[in-house]
Amino acid sequence: MTLGRWSARHPVLIGMVFLFLVLLGYYGLRQLPLDMFPEIELPSLSVVVVYPGATSVDVEDRVTRPIEDVVTSIAGIEDVLSTSTDNIGAVTCVFQSGTDLDEAASDIREKLGLIRRKLPDNIDEPSILKFDVGAMPVVTLAVTTGVGDVDDWTETVRVEVVERLQHLPGVGSVTVTNPAPEEVRVDIDRTRLEQQGLSLSQVGMAIQAQNLSIPMGNLVLGGTDYGVRLPAEFASLDDLRELVVGASKTGGVVRLRDVARVSVGPAERQALSQFEGRPAQLIVVQKRSGANVVDVARQVQAEVERLNPKLPHGLHVSVVSDTSLFVRLMVRALTEAVLWGGVFVVGVVFLFLRRIRSSIVVALAIPSSMMVVFAVLHFAGQSLNIISLIGLSLAVGTVVDNAIVVLENIERHLQGGKSREEAASEGLREVAGAVVASTLTTVVVYLPLGLMLSGVIGPMAAQFASVMITAVTASLAVSLLLTPMLCALLLRGRAEERPPRGRLGRAIQRLHDASERALLAVEHAYGTAAGWSARHRWVVLLACAALVALTVRAVVFGGMNFLPVPDSGEVIVYGRLPVGASTARTAEVAREVERILREEAGADLQHAYWRAGRSEEGTGILTGQKEGTYIFETGGRLKPQAQRSGMSPDQLAARIRRRLDRIPDLVTYQVQTRNPMMAQVFGTTKPIAVEVSGRDLDRLREASAAVEKVVREVPGTTEVVAEGIDLRPELEVRMNRLRASLLGINTWMAGDALRTALHGSTKGVYRGAGIRAQEADIVVRLREEDRDSVADLEAFSVPSVTGAQVRLANVARVEESSVPVEITRKNRARRMLVTAYQQDRPLDEIAADIRARIAKLDLPDDVSVDLGGELEQQADVMGDLTLALLASVLLIYMVMAGQYGTLRDPLVVMFSVPFAFTGIFIGMDLLGRTISVISLLGLIMLMGIVVNNAIVLVDYINLMRREHGMTILEAVVVSGRRRLRPILMTMLACMFGMVPMVLAKGEGHEMWQELGTAMICGLSVSTFVTLFLVPVVYCLFHWPQLRRERKAAAQGGAAPDAPAGASS
Known part of the structure; x- marks a missing residue:
């Protein structure tokens, strides 16, 4: 008994199984925590030591260097970075991916114990910190007062605010930054x-x-x-x-x-801060790892609303930043993209099938597959986050592919006069091999993506891959079990169709007949064109070669960036006064920058704040923040995009830059528009970072100044700053x-x-x-x-x-x-950084220009220069993606070779893969967009989709030859006519499923918009090329047999491309 026949005979069993999976998925969806990213544990540990009263040189000589010397020998370490500044030293150990950080922390503690006597007596006990994305700040609060100075009420803030917040469910820690106890x-x-x-x-x-x-001690008196x-x-x-x-x-x-x-x-404060023009103490709330970021933020805000009316001394708590707001807005936008994508997919299917029942059969594949994903995410302990939602948005258009192929073939048999059971059995049998092969190729495409990417991208790619693999695997089960059962249950054969009733019914029938004739005409035309292409192979091959040439041009001249920068709704100005400037003077400049920010943002500004001076604990140096009385940070939060007048953070930043140059004593500044949390997660806030390394500080300072001058002269760089050259x-x-x-x-x-x-x-x-x-x-x-x-x-x-x-x-x-002021080291060598932002030029072009100009500098022999920042990350990720791409190609070929039992036909299918490159690179070039890591991620995903169309075509050609005895050209023509409709349906379903992602507006849309655009460009071009190139390549790979068939046809006097059974 065939699987299709078995499915048709057991509708209740299959229905109950899938109903159970849907209910299980709904339960999982309700339980899934919301977060910005998957759980990411970066392979690094930092040792922070406070050495009160010491200069940066003292800290380097007596703290950071001894610690570097002992931790370098720990197994699994890749890099050792350190920063020494006044009073504080930090040593960061970067480990290889997969290192057990708990064990590594134990090793570091043991090493510190060995040298504790060599370290100064008056240092604080060293702290070992681990960077956990899941425990990053959720809410930042500001405490202000209308009575006296807020510092006078530090203890009240601790008791009335901090301790109450610490007892909320899901809250990990509550920290007052720069407290004045x-x-x-x-x-x-x-x-x-x-x-x-x-x-x-x-x-x-x-x-x-x-x-x-x-x-x-104790004393016993009278028995007591x-x-x-x-x-x-x-x-x-x-x-x-x-x-x-x-x-x-x-x-x-x-x-x-x-x-x-x-x-x-x-206590004497080393830093000053204001929120909305009033002196403030800032409170940072972190969640526990695994807690729901939205729930924690809501509970914190609800507690703040309850506390404010009860607080004494005019104290008031305000929300400075709320990570959950960004998460909620992004999740809402992606959820809408998923829902609208589903609607568009069903609409495409209905336009092709023009039958409500057939459309319902295909549409049911979406919730059935999606609910399985939610169940797997829940039981795997994952969260619902940006990455998983992007995966779901892309999966909407792909989970219907198998169902479309199966349904279309079953319906063709039904219209041919077979019974429902026979149609389900025969229709599934003919395409089951192609469906399984196409699913396996999709799965193996995502395996390298989930296993071979390292760094912070690795866990994100792993969850994305798991979502896609689960979705397409579930869709395979749906197409093999649920779809044949529903077809046998709901579809009608030609004998069962009822004549239309009434004027409306007859009008709909006429429209149906007209559209069917149009589709048949398209199918016939394509079949003829495929036959013509097979006979005029060199024309098609030359056209494809031209496309490849255009692709090379787009690659060479198009440029590349690391990641698209999403609209975070935040603008932060990091400024520096002359070294030695007092905290009070720095605060004056910070206040002036806040005034400029308010004037330029106008009604679009939600709130603003500033901080001046150094943090008491000094942990800001771990995230690249500068420390000192002459350093300040002024930030503003814009209203959500839907409530703004149309101004973006980048536009606001450009306006602010024009006025900052007029402020006296403002030596350097950098205006950041990236979400601070996302910037820290991806490891850098600055796209361009040139590392200048050596031993002698004076020669390093001279070399850094020369490199800074070079970077300033490179077109596309802005806000160039040499870090580490300041002297106090x-x-x-x-x-x-x-x-x-x-x-x-x-x-x-x-x-x-x-x-x-x-x-x-x-x-x-x-x-x-x-x-x-x-x-x-x-x-x-x-x-x-x-x-x-x-x-x-x-x-x-x-x-x-x-x-x-x-x-x-x-x-x-x-x-x-x-x-x-600061001494930074990498792998026990001193280094200085020259950082910059990019402007109106691709990052890789800027990097090439910087390298060429630095090569001409006459630098000392003991000074080396390397590019870091996003440039370094881009190179690392590109290396991983290239390996993943090659592994995916190899795995696709191996799966198809195993499926077909031959090495030849898989090569035919593989010819469709390069044109995914063509579509992405030429499409993005024509749209004026720059390729990024996100675009290349879409390329890997496309390979699994592109080969599916070729698999369906090649598999059907083989079927026609094997079971109906057709010649190669006959099989090409017939297969083209019969498989065009499902190929077009699957392609358009995928494309329209991604259209809401491309059209979406709102927080964070830039990332998934680029991914959707790249995939639509690649899919449209590759599908079109596949329809003509695959038949040509198939004929070339079967040339000896094709030549024999032509000779036989010539002797028999029949045209080889016009078989009697070639009708669709």
Whole structure:
């Protein structure tokens, strides 16, 4: 019993199976979390070390370089990158794909333990961080107040806002950036301290020694066990003020209030920020990995709405950025594309079949296949994200292909007078081989895509491939089981058709008959044309060669970019003032840039903010953010596209650039319009990055300046910035070792005393009355007026081992110097970056121009130059895509060779593949678009679709020859006529299924619009070429037999291309 006959006889069983799959898919759809991307774990770990008070050179010498030396030996490491800046060092280890990061983190901890004693004593404990896309910030909030300064209410923000948000379901962490926690300040009056004959270290030691709570063990009294404790912590600020810190020169008691001012206030902030013109504290909310980004964001916003009316002191929480909004808008646009694509596909099918029942049979393949995808995504623990939705959008047009081929053949047998069961059996049997082969070729196309791409693209390609493989595999099951059953159940043969009733019925019948005659005429014309092409092979081959030449021209002159830049709705200005500019001055410039942003954006602006200075924790250096009092960031969020006047972020950025050059002290700036999250995920925010590497910083600086000049001169580059060449002024205290030794002063004692005087030193924790927080650090240092000049520094007294106080000027001299603001290294070699954005020119052309100009530079022998940024990523991805492309071609051929049992016919089919290139490259060139990685991704996808049409044609030619004894030319003509309709239906269904993607507008549409455009161009050209080239190539590959048939036909006097049975 054939499969078609079995399906026709078991409609209830098959119906229940597919109903169960649909219900399972619906359940999975309801459970799927929404996210922007699939779960991506980048193969990198970062070690962050805070070294308070150290310069970038100190951090490099004493922190980052020792860490680099030990982690380099860890198995699986590809690159070791480091950044050293004032107070902070970060070392990032990039591992090979597939490395177990938990095990790697354990190895790093072990290595750090081995060198811990070699690292400075006063560093904070090293932190090991892992970049997880799934745990990236979901919502950023701004806390402002109408009463005083928001820093005065840091503890209230922690208790009333942060702790409440942390308890929400799905929230991973809630972090206040640049908080200003309360501290107890002990500002020492140097003059009064010296008059009393005391030192800073004595005061600090006295505070530490008297602010203790010591557990002393247990004591059993009368059968009761008592814990014994010595509570000696300060209960009030007055207790601290009255603390005895030493004896005066005359022998009297010296209390802390005699030599210092004790007060409570927010810690000195290294950064300032404003939201909507008001000072603000920013709160970053991250979700747990696997949590639904939309649900988490909704819960956070709902909690904020509940909190705002209850917050004291005029505090108000506002939403600065919401990643879920971008996700929701993109998901909505893609969902609409999927639904409209389904409608268009069904419309195409109906136009060809012109029967409602036949259209319903094909249309049911869409939900049946899609629901299987949702079920698989759910049970595989995946999310519904941009990548999976793009896959579903493309799958809409392909899941009906098999059903169309099967239905069209079954219906042809029905119209030939066979019963429903016989038609289902015979119709499926004739095309089952082609359907299975075409599905297998589609599947093997996606296998390399899912397995061979590395880096951040890898997990995305893997999920995309899994969605497509699941969809087409499900569509195969639908075409082999559900479609024959539905055809036997719903379709009518010629004998069962009822005559039309009424005027409308007769009018519809006349329209049906007219369209059928038109289609038959097209089929007959194509059959004739295919026969003509088979006889005039060189004409067709020359035409195809011309197309190949045009393709080469488009490849050579078309250019290439990495990825299309989606409209993120955000504009961010990163600016830099002269090195050494104060945070206050930087804030003034940031505020001016915000004013320009508001004026240029007008009513399209939703909100704006700015940040100036360096972050307290310094982790911004891990994502390429610059740190320093002279650095600022001003950003604005535009309204959703549907609510704007038509201005794009790029247009707004161009307007802003024209005004930024007029701002005094603004040395360099870069205006970014990319979504920060997407930029971090893809590893860079700047398309062009030139790496200048070497050992000597001075030669590196000179080489970077020369490279910067070259890049500025290259057409298509804008906002060129040389990073890492800035020098910060520094005062160096150079000890006279001989004089210091004679006076009993060692370098460590002098350095520790100076550090306490200038930077301050924490001497314990205060938990008494008078503070808002539960506890506050006690920070000891000189008052500000005693540390604001070089003379103050030279007049400072340092303690000797005898207890005497010696002025610094007697044992050291203070010299002016400079140190790099930032030192970056790659694989233990120093490097500097020259970055730029591209403008109105393809990225690969800019890269070629930069390489040619740099090659002419006379650089030192120990300096090397490489291209990085998107250029490097583009090269890596292109290499992976090329391998995947070759693997796909090979696998397609192997599957077809196994299916046909011959090496010849698969080669015939493979001739259709190159013209997918032709369609994409020529089509994108004619449309004025640049090829990108997305376009090439569409090329790989197209191969599985393109060969399907050729498979259907070649398989039917073989069938006609094998079962009906036709000659080659007869089989070519008949197969062309009979297979044209399903080929056109599948092609147009695929194309119209992607039309909504091409026409879609909204957040993120640029990425899938380019993919849809490329595939439509490639599919239309390749299908047209396939219809004429495949018959020609088939004849060439069967030339000996064709020649014998021609001789036999000539002797018999019959035309070989006009068989009696050639009617459709």
